[in-house]
Amino acid sequence: MSRSLRVWQDMEKERETLQSWKERVGHELDVVVAFWLEHSHDQEHGGFFTCLGRDGQVYDDLKYVWLQGRQVWMYCRLYRKLERFRRPELLNAAKAGGEFLLRYARVAPPAKKCAFVLTRDGRPVKVQRTIFSECFYTMAMNELWRVTGDAQYQSEAVEMMDQIVHWVREDPSGLGRPQLPGAPASESMAVPMVLLSLVEQLGEADEELAGSYAELGDWCAGRILRHVQRGGQAVLENVSEDGEELSGCLGRHQNPGHALEAGWFLLRHTIRRGDPKLRAHVIDKFLLLPFRSGWDPDHGGLFYFQDADGLCPTQLEWAMKLWWPHSEAMIAFLMGYSESGDSALLKIFYQVAEYTFRRFRDPEYGEWFGYLNREGKVALTIKGGPFKGCFHVPRCLAMCEEMLSDLLSRLAPAAALSARSPPADPARRGAE
Numbered sequence: 001m002s003r004s005l006r007v008w009q010d011m012e013k014e015r016e017t018l019q020s021w022k023e024r025v026g027h028e029l030d031v032v033v034a035f036w037l038e039h040s041h042d043q044e045h046g047g048f049f050t051c052l053g054r055d056g057q058v059y060d061d062l063k064y065v066w067l068q069g070r071q072v073w074m075y076c077r078l079y080r081k082l083e084r085f086r087r088p089e090l091l092n093a094a095k096a097g098g099e100f101l102l103r104y105a106r107v108a109p110p111a112k113k114c115a116f117v118l119t120r121d122g123r124p125v126k127v128q129r130t131i132f133s134e135c136f137y138t139m140a141m142n143e144l145w146r147v148t149g150d151a152q153y154q155s156e157a158v159e160m161m162d163q164i165v166h167w168v169r170e171d172p173s174g175l176g177r178p179q180l181p182g183a184p185a186s187e188s189m190a191v192p193m194v195l196l197s198l199v200e201q202l203g204e205a206d207e208e209l210a211g212s213y214a215e216l217g218d219w220c221a222g223r224i225l226r227h228v229q230r231g232g233q234a235v236l237e238n239v240s241e242d243g244e245e246l247s248g249c250l251g252r253h254q255n256p257g258h259a260l261e262a263g264w265f266l267l268r269h270t271i272r273r274g275d276p277k278l279r280a281h282v283i284d285k286f287l288l289l290p291f292r293s294g295w296d297p298d299h300g301g302l303f304y305f306q307d308a309d310g311l312c313p314t315q316l317e318w319a320m321k322l323w324w325p326h327s328e329a330m331i332a333f334l335m336g337y338s339e340s341g342d343s344a345l346l347k348i349f350y351q352v353a354e355y356t357f358r359r360f361r362d363p364e365y366g367e368w369f370g371y372l373n374r375e376g377k378v379a380l381t382i383k384g385g386p387f388k389g390c391f392h393v394p395r396c397l398a399m400c401e402e403m404l405s406d407l408l409s410r411l412a413p414a415a416a417l418s419a420r421s422p423p424a425d426p427a428r429r430g431a432e
Helices: 003-039 065-081 088-104 132-148 151-169 190-203 207-212 214-225 248-252 256-273 276-294 323-340 343-359 392-420 426-431
Strands: 058-060 124-126 186-188 238-240 378-380
Touching: 003 088, 003 343, 003 392, 065 088, 065 132, 065 392, 088 132, 132 151, 132 190, 151 190, 186 190, 190 207, 190 214, 190 256, 207 214, 214 256, 238 248, 256 276, 256 323, 276 323, 276 343, 323 343, 323 392
Parallel strands: none
Antiparallel strands: 186 238
């Protein structure tokens, strides 16, 4: 067989596989969005129910602010990015969710601190001493502004962003977290990660804001990169404020899914900065390293938590397989392949996607189960709760669909040429 024929056949096989996955991902996205449209909308008080059983039945009507913000963002993003979701029902639901957040999310306006949990009608139940409710409030408001053009939403987003940056980089006292003398001065990777995602969100197609947040983006990326420890052999979830390894379980704690999510956040940062050297470093340390250590060799799937010394983690759920690390892994490896062309990354994407579709998706009622045991069997039948809402699964599917479409469009010119007449095999030509 000639080399040109072999290349053509490989290209055709790759195109067919990519096309097949694009169709699978697109269909699954339609099913997942339909589940939330049917079951999660609170028509009486606004906002969304996220505590949903397997069939979509509401088992608790508490509303979690970070999940409210995530669902508003997700609906707006789908409406803006994918033509088939440009439907009034999505936009109207997003606007209703946004108004619920504007009215009730902040505990004591005009102060910016948001509740973590609200009653169904918007009364605060619980506050977390973190920035995450506020971060997803910001994402929701910015995306609402993009689809409606209403300047009120953008004003809310920018003001909250300023407050978050103040808490993180200047004075965290407004979060209400006491500074206890025995607590180590540590930094979780989650904080610079979510800030980096906000930098991208607010800076998209806005040169002025992108410029004003450029230094912040570099700062966030630098802080995330400090979590690569032990001579580049481990990504640790927590480090000291000086960027050094901490002692004890806190210091040895690893979260493979978080490392992979940080990986694709950093990849997007390298694209904006035009830094191929950093891109290669990110692929090696934040994609391949956590995947190799975090993939269960016996049962497949990503462990939820690990100990860097191989000791038994203290978290009871450490060996479970959760929906969101696998969603992030799909995004990370497809993005890594898209940016680098390294076929090994595409192979891992297929490996993760096959496991994920086989184990998490529910063909009977739609959406994905969130919690599997180590063997990959469903441990909790719920489709939503305090931590799982309309976010990781549809974001993964929408982003993968977009990346697969882009990859197929790159192959299209070559496929069009080869479709006219595939290269002849010299051996066969001689036999004729």
